[in-house]
Ligand SMILES: O=P(O)(O)OC[C@H]1O[C@H](OP(=O)(O)OP(=O)(O)O)[C@H](O)[C@@H]1O
Ligand SMILES: O=c1cc[nH]c(=O)[nH]1
């Protein structure tokens with residue numbers, strides 16, 4: 001892949017195992033949600049491996065020592081709706097995180113994102129921002145969301161997704177060459193409707209049980 005460290009495909013047997021269950025059409029909605037959360041936390045763990053830390057003095061029951069903590073609070077921003085199913089578990093890893101929301105849905109005729117909601121914390125420009133959405137398909141939604149974050153002053157954005165299509169990775173990288181993508185898998189291609197193959201179907205529908213088409 002020509003993207004260097006800007007595309008990190010996180011390999012681990014646990015991720016492979018969970019992702020296989022996630023892809024399976026026979027996996028129930030409740031199990032799907034749990035598994036998406038499990039992979040989300042593993043990806044977020046890797047995506048924050050190099051965040052800035054600072055030293056802090058801590059008094060143990062035995063003596064004083066020096067510990068490390070995040071220099072800045074992490075901010076987590078799911079892209080609604082499917083991103084919520086992904087971010088709930090990630091938030092539990094970072095209990096002090098500020099949380100923003102970006103509402104986008106993909107117009108399924110023209111495959112362009114439509115914005116319908118935005119609520120971003122005022123502190124958002126200060127620390128690392130984890131932008132999360134399970135699917136990077138054409139890339140339109142993630143590109144629009146990262147642009148909204150940059151307009152708010154965010155300088156350290158990390159995009160986390162479950163599955164990315166090569167077409168979306170390329171478009172996203174051209175639009176935001178400074179934003180790394182952390183994903184569990186790069187799939188083969190998009191179909192004629194902009195769905196990822198082999199993919200997992202419609203992430204939002206599977207997370208929220210509104211599955212009709214796929
Ligand atoms: O890369 P793209 O081609 O933009 O497609 C990816 C987007 O599609 C899905 O959301 P969807 O529009 O289905 O909204 P939902 O989360 O409300 O189901 C997914 O969660 C991404 O946000
Ligand atoms: O495969 C895809 C593509 C876009 N959105 C999804 O939920 N799934």
Ligand SMILES: [Mg+2]
Pocket residue numbers: 082202203204205
């Ligand atoms: Mg959807």
